[in-house]
Amino acid sequence: MTIERELREALRRPEAPPGFASRVVARARAGERGEGGRGRGNAARALAAGVLLALTLGVVGGYRWERRRTAERAAESAVTALRIASEKLNLARQNIHNHAAE
């Protein structure tokens, strides 16, 4: 009998202290608010990193594009300059050749 009573006593569901439920609900709500804030913070950081990456890629790409355009223009000028030089040398050669033929 004693054992039975002790067992029942041990397995008895203890009553929650007064206000326990409301405290649990309040804490849970506070936690949800915190997680939401952290989530928004992470999203903002990811967005900033994305913008920074896009800016960096844009600047690097723009620099490379500008450098390529400069190189193209310089190459065009060089080809024109060498064409003129070559043309004038050939003009001299042709005149020498014509003079020798006469």
Place this chain on the structure above:
Amino acid sequence: MKRILLPMLVAATLSVLVPAGVRAQKISFDLDTTTLAAKAIETVEITLDGELLRLAGRFLATADADEPELGRLLRRLEGIYVRSYTFDSDGAYDSRAIAAVRARIGAGWQKIVNVRSADSDDVEVYTKLAGDRVEGVVIIAAQPRQLTFINIVGPVDLAELSLLEGQFAIPRISKKDAKEK
């Protein structure tokens, strides 16, 4: 000690002299180009040296430009300077401009070509030699309707240069072809 100092002194002297040599091959074309350009119907003024010339050489040597030989030629050079003026009538330019450029070609330059043709296509070619290597070229071409000054600074092979016309992206527009057109 002398064995170490002497080569160092020679190296230091050479390092000072080499850039000075390059500078000596550059002819100033700071003429009264505004007068020439004002009368000209077409003006070509090209100044290519330093980083810009290296950039052009690297660009032409790349696979997509597909002109590695031209790229290699450019990468050897120190500078290319061209002033060319085309006029719509014969003798529209002042020949004093030619005399002014001639006066700037100093000692050490050798006139290797002096052509005076019946068509008044006069060409003078000057070279600056370093040993048996051409280290600079000046070309003055005075034609009835065109006046051209060219200065190429750096090791240049004149035969290679004259062969460029008609190759790569350089069209063949020598006198004979121009007459045929």
